[in-house]
Structure formats: structure tokens, C-alpha cells
Amino acid sequence: MLTLEFRFPAGRYHATPWDRHVNEGEIDWPPSPWRLVRALQAVWLSRAHEEIPEATATRLIETLAGHLPTYHLPAASSGHTRHFMSLYRTPLDGKTDKVFDTFASVSREEPLVVTWPDLVLEPALQEALDLLVERLTWLGRSESWVAARRAPEPRAASQVRPAAGEAPEAGEELVRLLCPRSPEDYREWVSSLPHPKGKKPPLAPESLFEALTLDTADLRKAGWSQPPGGRWVEYLLPLDRLDGTHRAAPRGRPRRQRPEVVRFALAGTVLPDLSEILRVGETIHKELVRLSDGHPTFTGRNPDGSPREGHRHAHFLGEVGSRDGRLRYLTLWSPEGLDEPALEAAERLGRVFGIGTEPIQAVLLGSGVPQDFAASRTTASGTPILGASTVWQSLTPFVPTRHPRSRGTRRFENGLLVGSPEHDLRRLLALSGLPEPLEVTPLAECQIQGRSFPWARFRTRRLKGEGLRSNLPALGWRVVFPTPVRGPICLGYGSHFGLGLFVPRTD
Numbered sequence: 001m002l003t004l005e006f007r008f009p010a011g012r013y014h015a016t017p018w019d020r021h022v023n024e025g026e027i028d029w030p031p032s033p034w035r036l037v038r039a040l041q042a043v044w045l046s047r048a049h050e051e052i053p054e055a056t057a058t059r060l061i062e063t064l065a066g067h068l069p070t071y072h073l074p075a076a077s078s079g080h081t082r083h084f085m086s087l088y089r090t091p092l093d094g095k096t097d098k099v100f101d102t103f104a105s106v107s108r109e110e111p112l113v114v115t116w117p118d119l120v121l122e123p124a125l126q127e128a129l130d131l132l133v134e135r136l137t138w139l140g141r142s143e144s145w146v147a148a149r150r151a152p153e154p155r156a157a158s159q160v161r162p163a164a165g166e167a168p169e170a171g172e173e174l175v176r177l178l179c180p181r182s183p184e185d186y187r188e189w190v191s192s193l194p195h196p197k198g199k200k201p202p203l204a205p206e207s208l209f210e211a212l213t214l215d216t217a218d219l220r221k222a223g224w225s226q227p228p229g230g231r232w233v234e235y236l237l238p239l240d241r242l243d244g245t246h247r248a249a250p251r252g253r254p255r256r257q258r259p260e261v262v263r264f265a266l267a268g269t270v271l272p273d274l275s276e277i278l279r280v281g282e283t284i285h286k287e288l289v290r291l292s293d294g295h296p297t298f299t300g301r302n303p304d305g306s307p308r309e310g311h312r313h314a315h316f317l318g319e320v321g322s323r324d325g326r327l328r329y330l331t332l333w334s335p336e337g338l339d340e341p342a343l344e345a346a347e348r349l350g351r352v353f354g355i356g357t358e359p360i361q362a363v364l365l366g367s368g369v370p371q372d373f374a375a376s377r378t379t380a381s382g383t384p385i386l387g388a389s390t391v392w393q394s395l396t397p398f399v400p401t402r403h404p405r406s407r408g409t410r411r412f413e414n415g416l417l418v419g420s421p422e423h424d425l426r427r428l429l430a431l432s433g434l435p436e437p438l439e440v441t442p443l444a445e446c447q448i449q450g451r452s453f454p455w456a457r458f459r460t461r462r463l464k465g466e467g468l469r470s471n472l473p474a475l476g477w478r479v480v481f482p483t484p485v486r487g488p489i490c491l492g493y494g495s496h497f498g499l500g501l502f503v504p505r506t507d
Contacts, residue, residue: 002119003151004133005111006031008144013076013104015140018178018216018226027078029104029242030071030160031139034178034230036114037064039139041212043132052128058209060125060132065180065208067119068233070158074110077366078242079103079380080265102363103144104242113151115158126150160241163234173239173344176232183208186229204228239340239347242364258337259367262346264330265380268360271326274318274446275458276355277396280327281316281497282463283354284362288314288332292345297334300496312336315490317385318396318498319378325451329378330362331385333370333488343367370486388486389504394443394476397455398500399493400424401468421475428491435481443476462494469493478505 015028015035028035044057080102106112121129130150139146168174181189186208193204205211211229219227226232272280288298296302300313312335321328332338332346346367351359365380366373375382385395404419405411416423422440429437446453460474470493479502492500 002116004114005149005151007111007147008106009147010145011106011108013106013140014144027102027104030073032177033069034180037061037180038212040132043135047135048131056124056128060128062183062208066182067116068162069114069116071160072113072158073241074107074112076104076106076242078364079105080363160235160237163236168236171239171340172236174234175237177235178230179233181229181231239344260334260337260369261373262332262367263365263373264362265365266327266330266360267363269358270356272355273325274320274453277318277498278459278494280318280355284316284352287352288345291348292342295342297338297342315496316498317488317501319383384504385488387504388484390481390484391505392489392502393478393505395503396499396501397458397474397476398425398491399460399474400470400472401493403470421472425477434485437479437481439480441478443478446476467493
């Protein structure tokens with residue numbers, strides 16, 4: 001048995017899978033066997049070719065390529081930064097190209113453990129491997145600093161293993177990882193390729209060791225859909241491998257079994273502004289219904305088709321960026337929690353069509369409970385709509401669900417016309433379990449980041465679907481509670497798709 005341990009001193013791992021573009025927000029986690037073998041080969045080529053003979057290096061690399069490893073993963077979560085590449089401009093508008101740098105935020109203390117269960121190296125190969133591992137300083141991109149060593153034995157059971165026809169168990173999923181072929185398999189594959197005529201070079205190198213040295217950019221330019229010498233192998237991976245939920249729960253707070261919140265960053269050529277939140281929420285909701293095959297958390301209906309009560313299924317809450325009022329983030333909030341199929345569908349959410357002329361990319365930021373993402377301002381790591389405050393005000397318009405009572409002896413209740421917007425707002429606050437407010441004041445428009453959004457500018461009618469809705473105009477409100485209450489607070493018609501959302505008042 002051979003076991004390697006990899007620690008990430010900077011707490012970050014940057015790597016994009018072979019078949020994905022960098023702006024798709026995908027992370028090659030765990031590092032694919034193809035990446036591990038190439039990294040060791042690169043160390044030999046650049047820093048160890050004088051100490052290790054080529055024949056020994058070739059035998060070592062091809063021996064590792066002939067066996068599939070298993071993994072034990074450290075706690076990790078996904079994140080990203082955005083960069084405008086000033087040296088590269090798009091040919092249409094001359095603007096700088098925006099590039100997403102998606103990475104895994106990895107525990108500095110807990111190692112990534114890679115084990116080849118059925119592999120025992122002879123002393124010469126083991127000595128060569130020790131030297132290569134000692135001199136390995138990065139894995140993935142150059143900013144992914146790593147400290148590696150050969151461990152005498154694995155410390156924990158493997159969480160990630162080749163499927164070998166096995167079906168996923170509860171909490172697992174099937175994911176393809178790029179693996180090198182065995183030397184024998186590679187020779188058979190090369191012999192099956194057509195032989196070019198004349199003086200044209202062969203379609204693939206003669207040996208697997210040579211194939212592993214080929215540059216990725218040259219392979220793509222030559223039209224290879226996957227590297228020569230590579231093969232896709234299905235692995236069984238835990239669903240929570242990149243959301244950090246298998247970390248120990250903080251002291252003083254019990255660990256929840258189901259996450260209630262999943263947060264996304266939105267990326268695109270032109271992002272919609274805040275007034276289009278209803279359309280954004282509806283479109284992403286439709287995509288998740290498709291990805292989950294009609295899961296009740298997203299449809300809001302029981303298996304027999306009857307509506308679910310209590311509004312505890314999914315809400316899609318938009319968040320604006322720090323400057324321009326554009327929708328930069330989206331929070332998926334489900335008070336009942338997301339089970340494994342629902343969470344898996346949320347993790348598969350990627351490009352979404354139908355919001356504008358160009359698709360929008362939803363980049364997963366993480367999942368957990370509302371307290372995990374509470375912040376004083378909206379960033380990739382948190383949002384104020386999940387915080388706590390005594391004063392809340394409308395970010396998106398509140399659309400009443402009832403009509404004012406025009407006749408009868410019980411037209412008024414506590415001095416308010418029954419069915420009026422304020423009466424309906426107070427009624428829905430009470431149904432949500434919130435304390436009776438001390439003060440409810442109408443707002444003329446949405447004021448955010450120095451910009452004004454009149455309530456009439458917002459789209460307030462769904463394209464499809466039902467829902468109780470008054471014909472009265474949409475309004476905004478400022479609500480003062482006697483004690484701090486925790487968000488999110490979203491009420492009224494379209495509240496599952498971003499309308500009726502409140503944010504804490506900061507001043």
C-alpha cells in the first residue's frame with residue numbers, strides 16, 4: 001500500500017478540470033489521478049532529472065499510472081475572485097475580459113490523503129518517489145502551494161473511491177475523474193490509431209511517459225477532446241466535498257443535519273438589475289425543477305400534486321453588488337432544509353438561459369445555515385439579509401395578497417382597513433412568527449447604494465404560475481420590531497422569487 005499526504009499551507013487549491021472552462025467555476029477536487037501523476041513527472045523534469053535516472057522515473061510514473069488511487073478529503077469549501085485582464089480585450093467592444101478564479105478553500109491542518117491500496121513499490125522506486133514528493137511545491141496552478149510526504153500508513157478510511165460499477169450510497173454522487181491509462185492499455189490504444197501517410201508525425205506519442213509531457217494548450221489546439229493517454233473513470237464522492245459541511249460544528253451551536261441556505265455568485269456579460277429579480281428567481285427556479293426532476297422543495301407541491309403549506313420550500317432571494325445595483329448574488333433559502341437530492345441539484349446549477357440575451361453563470365459559493373452567512377454588507381462570504389436587526393426596510397416591493405374589504409360591518413381591525421396593504425403586511429408578519437412591529441412606515445422608493453429604484457419600475461407579475469395577488473400597487477415599507485429578529489424576511493406575492501424582501505437598516 002502506498003499513501004501520500006498533501007497539505008496546503010496557504011489554505012487554497014486552484015485547478016480547473018480538463019473538460020471545463022475557467023469561467024465555469026468548476027474545481028478539480030479532489031485532484032484527478034492524471035494531475036497527480038503529471039505533477040510528479042514535472043518535478044522530475046525540472047528539479048530532479050540529475051539525481052533520478054530517466055529509466056527509473058519512467059518506471060515510477062508508469063507504475064503509478066497503472067493503479068487507481070483512493071482519497072480522504074480535508075474540510076474544504078469553494079470560493080472565487082474576479083479579475084479583469086487588462087492585456088486582453090474582446091474584439092467586439094474593446095473592454096477588458098473578466099476571468100473567474102475559482103478555488104477550493106482547504107483546511108491548513110488536515111491533509112489530503114491519497115492512497116494506492118494495491119501498490120507496493122520496490123526500494124529504488126520508493127526512494128525516487130520520496131525525492132519527488134519532497135521537492136513538490138505546488139499542485140494545480142502555481143499559487144496552490146503544497147507540502148507533501150509519503151505516509152507510512154493511511155490515517156483514515158477513504159471517502160473517495162473508484163465506482164467499479166457500484167451505485168452511489170446515501171450522501172454520495174458519481175463524478176468522472178481524468179486518469180492515465182496503464183502502459184499496456186496505452187500501447188494497445190496507440191496501435192489501434194490510423195497511421196498517417198507520408199512524413200506526417202504519428203497521432204500520439206509512442207509511450208505513456210511521453211504522452212504525459214504534452215502541453216495542454218498544444219493538445220487543445222490539435223483538437224484533442226481528452227489527452228492522449230487519458231481516460232475518464234467514475235468515482236464515488238461525498239456530496240458535501242466542497243461545502244465544508246463535514247467540518248466539526250462550532251462550539252455552543254448544534255450541527256444541523258440539513259443546510260437551509262445555498263449561496264451563488266452570478267456572472268455574465270450583462271447582469272440584470274434589481275428590478276428584474278422576479279424574472280431571475282422564476283428562471284433559476286425553473287432550472288432547478290428540471291435538474292431535480294420536480295423535487296418538492298423546488299416545486300412547492302407534494303408528490304400527489306397538492307400545494308405544500310407553510311411556505312417552507314425554496315425561496316430565491318437576489319442580492320445587489322457594492323456599486324451598480326446589478327444582481328451579483330443569489331441566496332437559495334429553504335426553511336425546511338435541503339435533502340441530498342435537492343442539494344445535489346443546487347450544486348449542479350451552472351449556466352442559466354432565459355434571463356437576458358446572454359446566459360448567466362451561477363457559481364456555487366457554499367451552503368449551510370443562515371447564521372453561517374450573516375454579514376453587515378453583501379460579499380461572497382455573507383449577506384445582511386441573513387442577519388439580525390430591529391429595523392428592516394424593503395429591498396424589493398411588497399405585493400399584497402388580499403383585496404381591501406369594501407363592505408360589511410367588520411371592515412376595520414385595529415384601526416386598519418382589512419385587506420389594505422399595511423393590514424396584509426402585519427398579517428403576514430404574524431403568520432411568519434415575527435413579533436408585532438412597533439412601527440410600520442411606507443417608503444416611496446428603494447434607496448440603495450445612492451441609487452433610487454421606484455417601486456413601479458419592478459416587474460411584479462410572474463410569467464407563469466399561480467399565487468394570491470391584489471390589484472393594488474406594490475409598495476415598500478420600513479418596519480421596526482421591539483427586539484432584534486433574524487432574516488431572511490420575505491413576504492407577499494412572489495416572495496419565493498425575490499419580491500417582498502427586506503434588509504436591515506444600517507443607519
